[in-house]
Amino acid sequence: MKIFTVAARRFYQLPRQHRIALASTSLIVAAALMWQPSVVHSPSYGSRSESEQRREVPLLSEELLSLSEQNSEPLGVVLDPEDPDFQVPKDELEQQLDQATDVAHSHKVSSGETLGEIFTQYALPISDMYKLIEADKSIQFLRVGQSIGWSLDEEGRIGELSIERSAKLTDTYTLTSKGYEHKEVERTGEFKPVRLTGRVSGSFYQSARSAGLSPTQIQTLVKALQWRFDLGKEARKGDRFAITLEREFIDGKAVGQGEVKALYYMNRNQELFAMRYDDGEFYDEEGRSLNRALNRYPTQKRFRISSSFNPHRKHPVTHRVSPHNGTDFATPVGTPVVATGDGVVVKAQKHALAGNFIMIKHGREYSTRYLHLSKILVKVGQKVRMGDKIALSGNTGRSTGPHLHYELLKYGRAVNAMKVPLPQAEPVPNKTRTDYRKLANRERQNLLAVMPG
Known part of the structure; x- marks a missing residue:
């Protein structure tokens, strides 16, 4: 009995996968031992008795895992994620963003993270990751702080993926009929602020689209203000807004959609301002985070x-x-x-x-x-x-x-x-907060100057 006790203790010290494999094998072997086909013995050869031929193998309860x-x-x-009981209720604005095909998602690389871990974190298709590696092996080399962005097609595959290697260099991967196509894009243009303005006449989404904003930029605005003002439920006809985008210009022509840098929203009851800091997060004019942790x-x-x-x-x-x-x-x-x-x-x-x-x-x-x-x-x-x-x-x-x-x-x-x-919900660091407030006040005045009357 002591042997069985020691064996059981050793069993539970094994890694989980080993315990599963061992338990499965034990059950199969036990079933095979308990099943014996009928055998015809010749009396002349002195066969053993039936009790000698067959014996029971008792199983410990610990083995029945x-x-x-x-x-x-x-x-x-x-658990089916499409089960209505498990669905996150969505309002009109969220449904409109879901229907947009070019909404991008992003992730900032943390210490020790690998490409495989990031794909697993976001339940992205592992098969797509291997195809991306086939297109460019350097995609696996990630550094802390680099930003990865991607968008999914209607079938849930990665349609586009980008890795911002530096302020000037970005790796892009686009899904084509022949697989993923890799390009190294170098920013050589001049970055200038572009300001877009609008007035809410129907839904905020449609009004923002009419003002020239892309679905990804709208999602950025919704995320930035989500804890202070619900652009889907609280936006009202007549509300006004002004947005600053940072866009790249090459030979006088704008390249790409541009990144949202600041926004000013005027509701009949309140005025809201937010500006993106160096860490990529949005803060108010005083440097307080707009996030909730x-x-x-x-x-x-x-x-x-x-x-x-x-x-x-x-x-x-x-x-x-x-x-x-x-x-x-x-x-x-x-x-x-x-x-x-x-x-x-x-x-x-x-x-x-x-x-x-x-x-x-x-x-x-x-x-x-x-x-x-x-x-x-x-x-x-x-x-x-x-x-x-x-x-x-x-x-x-x-x-x-x-x-x-x-x-x-x-x-x-x-x-x-x-x-x-x-x-996280930490404010702008103390050592740079004074400079941030000066920049925020200047940007706020610039947006107010172009705000629709």
Whole structure:
């Protein structure tokens, strides 16, 4: 008995993949040993008795392991992201941005990040990554602070991808009928501010498009003001706006769409100003961040991660893709679950697979989901702050053990909550804040001068 105890202890010290493979093999071997075909023995050769030929092999309960190992999405069962219950509610502005084909997404490279990790974080097609590498092997060489931008086509493939290597040099990759085409683009022109103005006459989206803004630029504006002013719900007919773009000019001709540098929005009840700083984030005229921060963990205490984010997870036996689009924490039933950021509860209900679950919308860029709860403590429409207790963890729905499944979504797509860069809310650094305020005041006056009357 002591041997079995030592063996069981050693078993649990093995890596997870090894335990899965060993458990699967043990079950197959045990089944083979318990099944024996009938054999005809000749008495003349002195065959052994039936009891000598066949013996039972007892299995320890520790060996009867579930292959899913307490995942919220047992292997072979995938929570359908298209299920209406899991959809993030979208208003007209978000639907219009979704329908635009040239909306770009971006990521700033952090220390130690690889191209593969970034693709996994944003659930981008790994097959596209390999094709991009085939087009240009240097795409794998990333440095901290470099900006990666991409857009997806209607089939979810990467249509265009760019890596801003420096202020002057950008690598671009475009999907063609023959594969990805790589170009090294050097900025040799002169950068000048261009100011666009407009007045809201219908929806903000259509009014901004009429003023000359692209869907990507509109999304930048929506994101910049999302915590101060909702351009989808609060914009009213007659509101006025002025935008500064930084555009490149070569031989007097503008190249590219340009980057949003500042905006001034005049609503009947308020005036809003925002300017982009050197770090790429937007701040008000005093240098205060327009962001709201998000925490990485949905519990007050740290718990062991029993299953990590892996949109390309494969079944160890069938080798079929069985995505795990969240992070599982090994929390006992009744563990307090907290909101990871300020937001509004948009879902609080039961589901056959997810059990009791909550969805919170954080501005227009992020949303979070909390699954398999034992008790829900909030209601739909309720506003929550970062750190508010919203539920108790549990084991409801399609779950193989007590745990909390947590998901972070960026523009409706699941990303790795444990690795993806999260928004911060720090002001402009003290040493440069005075200079920032001078620049902001000057830019504010320039926008006011061109604002529609």
